[in-house]
Amino acid sequence: MADIRTEVVRAKSAAIMLSAEATDVKNNALDAMAGALDKYRKKIAEANAKDMKAAEMMKASGELTDPMVKRLKVTDEKIDGMIDGIKDVIKIKDPVGETMSAMELDDGLVLYQLRCPIGLIGVIFESRPDVVPQIMSLCLKSGNAVVFKGGKEAANTNRVLFDILSKAAYGAGVPKDVFCLMETRDDVSAILGMDEHIDLLIPRGSNEFVRYIQANTKIPVLGHAAGMCHVYVDKDADEEMALSVSLDSKIQYPAVCNASENLLVHAGIAASFLPKIVDLFVNNGVEVRADPETIKIVGKDAKVAKATEKDWDTEYNDLIISIKVVRSLDEAIDFINVHGSGHSDTIVTENMKNALRFTSLVDSSTVLVNASTRFPDGFRYGKGAEVGISTNKVHSRGPVGMEGLMIYKYILVGNGHVMKDYAGKGGKRFKHRPLDKEFGL
Numbered sequence: 001m002a003d004i005r006t007e008v009v010r011a012k013s014a015a016i017m018l019s020a021e022a023t024d025v026k027n028n029a030l031d032a033m034a035g036a037l038d039k040y041r042k043k044i045a046e047a048n049a050k051d052m053k054a055a056e057m058m059k060a061s062g063e064l065t066d067p068m069v070k071r072l073k074v075t076d077e078k079i080d081g082m083i084d085g086i087k088d089v090i091k092i093k094d095p096v097g098e099t100m101s102a103m104e105l106d107d108g109l110v111l112y113q114l115r116c117p118i119g120l121i122g123v124i125f126e127s128r129p130d131v132v133p134q135i136m137s138l139c140l141k142s143g144n145a146v147v148f149k150g151g152k153e154a155a156n157t158n159r160v161l162f163d164i165l166s167k168a169a170y171g172a173g174v175p176k177d178v179f180c181l182m183e184t185r186d187d188v189s190a191i192l193g194m195d196e197h198i199d200l201l202i203p204r205g206s207n208e209f210v211r212y213i214q215a216n217t218k219i220p221v222l223g224h225a226a227g228m229c230h231v232y233v234d235k236d237a238d239e240e241m242a243l244s245v246s247l248d249s250k251i252q253y254p255a256v257c258n259a260s261e262n263l264l265v266h267a268g269i270a271a272s273f274l275p276k277i278v279d280l281f282v283n284n285g286v287e288v289r290a291d292p293e294t295i296k297i298v299g300k301d302a303k304v305a306k307a308t309e310k311d312w313d314t315e316y317n318d319l320i321i322s323i324k325v326v327r328s329l330d331e332a333i334d335f336i337n338v339h340g341s342g343h344s345d346t347i348v349t350e351n352m353k354n355a356l357r358f359t360s361l362v363d364s365s366t367v368l369v370n371a372s373t374r375f376p377d378g379f380r381y382g383k384g385a386e387v388g389i390s391t392n393k394v395h396s397r398g399p400v401g402m403e404g405l406m407i408y409k410y411i412l413v414g415n416g417h418v419m420k421d422y423a424g425k426g427g428k429r430f431k432h433r434p435l436d437k438e439f440g441l
Contacts, residue, residue, distance in 0.1 A: 004187045005194065007180045008147055012120045012197045014177040015145035019117045021175065023094040026141055029172035033137065034086040036168035040160075041079055047160040048074040048129065055153050064153055067255035067317040071127040072154055082133040085379055089137040092383070095406050096143045102435040106428065108415040112439040115406045117143035119199040122191055123387070124149045124213060126205030129157040134378075135202075135387055136165050136179060142405040147191065147198065149182035151205070159183070192217040200405075202388050207315060222390050222404065226315050226341035227257025229373040232332040232358070234349035235268030239276070241370060242269075242348040246277050248372040249346065251284050255317050257389060258344045260373045262312060263323045264332045265294070270325050274298055281321060290323040297325075312339045329354050333361045340364060342391035344376045365391050365398035411439060 037044070055072050058064040100113040121144050125131045132148065139146040150158040159181070166179045182188065191198060195218040203213040207226045214221045231249050233242045249260035265273055274297045281288050282303050289307040290298075298304055304323075311322040312335075326332045336345050346368035347358040355369045366376040376399055378386020383401025390397050396404035422428050 004182055004190050007177070008120070008191060008194055008197050010177040011145040011147055011180045014175045015117065015120045015143075017175040018140075018145055018178050019096065019119075019143040021143065025173045026094065026143075027090050029140060029169040029174045030086050030090045030137055032168040032172040033133070033165045034083045036164045037079055037083050037086070037133065040164050041076065043164070044074060044079060044157065044160055047156040048072075050156045051154050058153060065317075068127045068153065070255045072129065072157075074129055074157055078130055081379075082130055085134055086137045088379065089141050089402075092141065092402060094141065095402055097439070099438045100408055102437040102439070104433040104435055105412075105430050106417070107431075109417045110413050110435065110437070112411045112413070113408050114411060114439055116409050118405055118407050119144060120197060121146045121387075121405065122198045122201045122219065123147070124188060124201065124203045124205075126151040126209060127154060128204070129154045129161055131204060132158055132161040133165060136169070138387055138402055138405060140169060140174065140178070142402050144405050145178040145180075147180040147182060149188050149191070155183065192219070195219045204388050220395075222388065222392060222396060222400065227259070227317075227343045227389075228262070228313065228315055228339060228341040229258055229260045229343050230262045230264060230336045230340055230345040231260045231373060232264040232326075232336070232345070232347045233266060233269060233273060234329060234347055234351060234354055235266040236351035236354060237266075237269060237273075237348040238350055239269070239273055242273060243277055243280060245346065245348050245370065245372050247280050247284065249374060250281065250286060250321050251319065252372065252374045254319050256374075257315075257317075258373050258376050259317070261314065261316055261321065262339065263321055264326050264335060265323065266329070266332070267293075267325050267327050270294070270297055274323070274325075275302075278302055278304060278323070285319050287320045288323060289320065291325060293325040294323045315341075329357060333358060337361075337363050343389065344368065344373045346371060346373050365389065413441065
């Protein structure tokens, strides 16, 4: 078996071939991948059972947290989701070669801006095996090769998924070597230094994990280091809606990055709202930590602990929430911009003026109005799947689908044009006339 450097070099070469692959070939390969997942459900389940058994032991010894173990589990429902995600990617228009703009610089001299793949994507992730089909399908459709590294806790599941999907894709005509699986920690160390071959790194995992990747490579990194999400219940909120949105944002799936960690409640609605939401949280197994004003309102007998300063900045990924009373909309906005991570934050209000101010001033990749923080997701956003959620402010932001794996190139088509004709005081002038024209030769 070739070492990781050799495999990465091969994948880089294969990426060039894939970038020019026909849409039909890519879609047929995706269809084959979806079919293979359905066909080999039992094989996937058996591999995942081995990982789950080992994960429970790692959890008992403190090596894995409960949220990571939950993310590791692959059910029939999750396989259905993997299949649906791939099928949605098939439906998405192939972005490769799309004309973004065309401009006539001069007679017979036309400049085109075309979408093209980034090249070779490196993906390093923890726990969640469903990342494998998500990334492979999006990279394939967007014409990018990909090199993977999953956590050791999901080694059996990742290997089976990778083998099933890559064999299906290669069998449908996709260039060999576009997919590469790393399986050791040494492989990760090796690729972090391969900035001459890998064009973009996407880490998915804990805050510490993502920050480690960012600090130890020259390769551009796309992703988020934290998911500190907030629900703000405005004084003009519909109380029943606020209860529903607050509860769903925390408990629908607490182990993921878009589950809420802090609940902010306006003082004007706090006396009525807080006792109800605290009861709801407690009855659903949520540990509540709160500021002194919240504790005063709900009473000393309520099952509420005093929040520390650290709590306002802690991504629990668990059934724990921190609650704070605020005096104004602007105080809530300021709090979110200080303690949030730029991920996903929501306001519950009937006052659209307040909602507009919230959406304008909260500096996050997704800002929601009267909706749960659990919505931000590539599949739910109609992207088919996602390579991750980015809080970056360059290249791509929010749930990153196909567009986050694309870049562009310029193509200038002339007819013997030379620069000397445009140089100097008497040179020709450029027209810079926008054209509604697709690229073609």
